[in-house]
Amino acid sequence: MSQRINLGGTATGPLTGVKVIDFTAVYSGPIAASILGDQGAEVIKVESRHGDLMRAGLPKSNGAGSSFTTMNRNKKSLCLDLKTEEGLGIARKLIASADVIMENFRPGVMDRLGLGYEQFNQAHPKLVYVSINGVGAIGPYVKRPIYDAIIQALSGFTSLQSGEPAMVNSLVCDKVTSLTAAQAVTAALFSAERSGRGQRVELSMLDASLFFLWPDVMNNYTFPDENVENIPQLDHSIFMRQTRDGWIASMPVQQKEADASFRALDIAHLSKDERFSSAEARTRNRKAYIELTGEAYVRFTTDELCQRFEKEDVPYSRINQREDVINDPQIKAMEALWTYNHPLAGEVRSPRPPAQFSETPSNIHAHTPTLGEHNVDVLKALGFGDVEIEAFSAKGVVYAE
Numbered sequence: 001m002s003q004r005i006n007l008g009g010t011a012t013g014p015l016t017g018v019k020v021i022d023f024t025a026v027y028s029g030p031i032a033a034s035i036l037g038d039q040g041a042e043v044i045k046v047e048s049r050h051g052d053l054m055r056a057g058l059p060k061s062n063g064a065g066s067s068f069t070t071m072n073r074n075k076k077s078l079c080l081d082l083k084t085e086e087g088l089g090i091a092r093k094l095i096a097s098a099d100v101i102m103e104n105f106r107p108g109v110m111d112r113l114g115l116g117y118e119q120f121n122q123a124h125p126k127l128v129y130v131s132i133n134g135v136g137a138i139g140p141y142v143k144r145p146i147y148d149a150i151i152q153a154l155s156g157f158t159s160l161q162s163g164e165p166a167m168v169n170s171l172v173c174d175k176v177t178s179l180t181a182a183q184a185v186t187a188a189l190f191s192a193e194r195s196g197r198g199q200r201v202e203l204s205m206l207d208a209s210l211f212f213l214w215p216d217v218m219n220n221y222t223f224p225d226e227n228v229e230n231i232p233q234l235d236h237s238i239f240m241r242q243t244r245d246g247w248i249a250s251m252p253v254q255q256k257e258a259d260a261s262f263r264a265l266d267i268a269h270l271s272k273d274e275r276f277s278s279a280e281a282r283t284r285n286r287k288a289y290i291e292l293t294g295e296a297y298v299r300f301t302t303d304e305l306c307q308r309f310e311k312e313d314v315p316y317s318r319i320n321q322r323e324d325v326i327n328d329p330q331i332k333a334m335e336a337l338w339t340y341n342h343p344l345a346g347e348v349r350s351p352r353p354p355a356q357f358s359e360t361p362s363n364i365h366a367h368t369p370t371l372g373e374h375n376v377d378v379l380k381a382l383g384f385g386d387v388e389i390e391a392f393s394a395k396g397v398v399y400a401e
Contacts, residue, residue, distance in 0.1 A: 002326075002349060003335040007367055011074070013040025013353075014360040018189065020044070021094055022075065023103040023110070025052045027148065027171055028205060029132050030071040031178035033102055036185060037074030038353035038362045044094065044378055045075045048082070049399045051371045064345035064368070072368045073350065078379075079372030079399045082113060086397045091115055093382045096124055100185055104132040107142060117200040127198040128188040132181055136204040146205065148174045155209040160217060162236065177208040232286050240319070241294065246302045247319040250309065253279065257314055264308035265296035342367045372400030 018041040022033040030045075030052065037043040045052075052072070057065035078094070081087040095101055095115060103110050110116045110131070117129040134146025135154070144150070151173040152158050158165040184201045192198045214222070220230040239251050252258040255278055259271045270276050270292065275285040282289050297305070302318065309316040320328060326349075331337060335352070342348045345368075353362035375398045379389050392398045 002337040002339040003352070005338050005340050005364060007340050007365060009363065009365045011037075011040040011042070011363070011365055012360060013038060013362040014357055015186070015189075016040035016360070018042070018100065019098045020100040020102060020185075021046060021098045023101065023105070023115075024132065025104065026054055027067075027071065027174035028177040028181065029102055029104040030054070030068075031175060032130075032132075032181035032185070033075065034071050034073060035178070035182040035353075036100070037366075038364065039355070039357075040360065040362070041100070043075040044078055044098075044374070045072060045369070046078050046080055046091065046094070047371060049079060049396070051079070055371065061345040064342065069342065069345060069348055069368045070350055073364055074366050075369060076366075076374035076378060077369035077372055078375055081397050081399070082115075084395070084397050086392065086395070088114060090379070090382070090384075090392075090397070094378070095120055095127075097382060099126070099128060099189065101127065101129045102132070102181070102185070103130070106145075107131070107133055107137040121198070121200070125197055126192045128185060128192060128201065129198070130181055130185055130188075130201045130203065132177060132203050132205070134204060135206045137202065148172070148205075151205045151209050155206060155213060156217065157209065157213070160233070172212075173205050173209045176212045177203065177205045180208045180211075231283055235286070235290075238286060238290055241297045243302045243305055244298055244300055248297070248302050248305050248309075248316060249319060250305075250314060250316045252314055255279065258282065260312040261293075261309070261314045264305070264312040264314055265293060265300075267292070267296045338364060340364060340367070344370060370401050372398060375400050 015036055018036070020033060020036050020041045020043045022029065022043050022045045024030055024033060025047070033043050033045070052068060054068040054071065055065055057067045059066050080090055082091060091113075092115065111118070117127070117131075120127055120129070134144070134151065135141045141154075148171040149167055152167050153165070155173065157168055157172065161168070181203055184203060188199055188201055210218075216234055239249055241248055241250055250261060252261045258276065258279075259268075262268050262270045274281065276282050276289055300308070306316065306318065318324075325331060326337065337349055338352050339347055339349050348367075350364065353364070355362060375393070376389055379392070379398070384392075389398075393400075
């Protein structure tokens with residue numbers, strides 16, 4: 001079952017004491033900043049009066065978008081008008097108080113606002129400043145608006161699916177970029193602690209996606225020598241197999257696992273077939289392997305194969321539909337999903353922080369904020385008084401729902 005947690009505690013993760021200013025929006029940046037928040041960092045999300053685009057995302061519960069709620073837990077919200085000089089002044093004080101800045105505007109936007117790395121690195125030498133963008137800062141595509149589907153097409157993701165070009169049905173490029181960004185932040189913080197110098201970290205979605213794809217999808221392009229033999233593209237049909245009454249996933253990699261699967265499928269004689277005697281041989285003879293094993297899979301129900309594969313220690317899983325994931329016995333046993341009460345959305349279900357630290361555990365200690373929910377707290381921490389804060393609000397420099 002889901003583990004129910006109570007919010008309102010303190011951050012306990014390994015990044016406790018680190019202050020992050022999150023100028024990012026949509027997916028890649030907010031997920032990265034949320035990971036840092038889970039791991040204890042104080043994360044202040046800076047938004048315009050219109051808010052992050054994902055606040056409007058569906059489905060909603062009492063006006064709270066589900067994706068936004070997942071990606072922005074453990075953050076404070078400051079709604080700030082960066083088109084005003086006063087708003088920029090507040091942003092400068094905020095940056096000067098921080099350990100980490102994260103932004104995913106198009107290249108050059110923060111510099112033009114006077115909020116770029118070069119404006120702060122001399123006075124704030126330990127600052128870690130992370131800039132996330134679509135395709136880097138140079139090249140013919142830098143002025144294009146970029147989202148996940150564009151990077152999927154550009155990086156080759158869309159050519160990997162069976163049949164016509166198709167997106168992976170998840171914003172995988174955004175997510176890969178977010179994980180890379182979170183790792184880069186911690187590496188830069190570690191370096192800053194050792195050297196006393198922060199640095200700028202530039203990360204493009206295209207770089208992150210190419211790095212992610214290269215080991216398996218682009219392996220035919222690793223060696224430029226034309227004499228190197230290419231191998232067939234990885235194909236889902238070798239792992240997703242049709243049974244008599246449904247589907248099952250199976251991935252025998254080692255030879256002992258392949259032999260075990262042959263026994264489970266009552267085709268043990270294939271263990272002696274030279275075409276299938278090693279992983280390399282099965283790769284070279286993939287078409288025959290899929291055809292012969294496929295004829296065996298459809299003779300059994302999914303339940304029968306689960307029992308047989310379990311007995312023979314074959315890597316396998318049922319094909320869970322999304323609604324099945326919530327009640328999967330392994331996920332329940334791990335308490336991988338946590339539930340908590342959100343003051344606006346009501347009950348929220350969310351995956352726990354995936355990295356489990358023994359001494360400094362990550363946690364979910366704060367709900368996803370409403371727009372401008374922490375304006376007063378953030379401004380007071382920067383040294384502004386009640387009269388100044390009221391004036392900022394009256395002028396629209398800050399705004400709260």
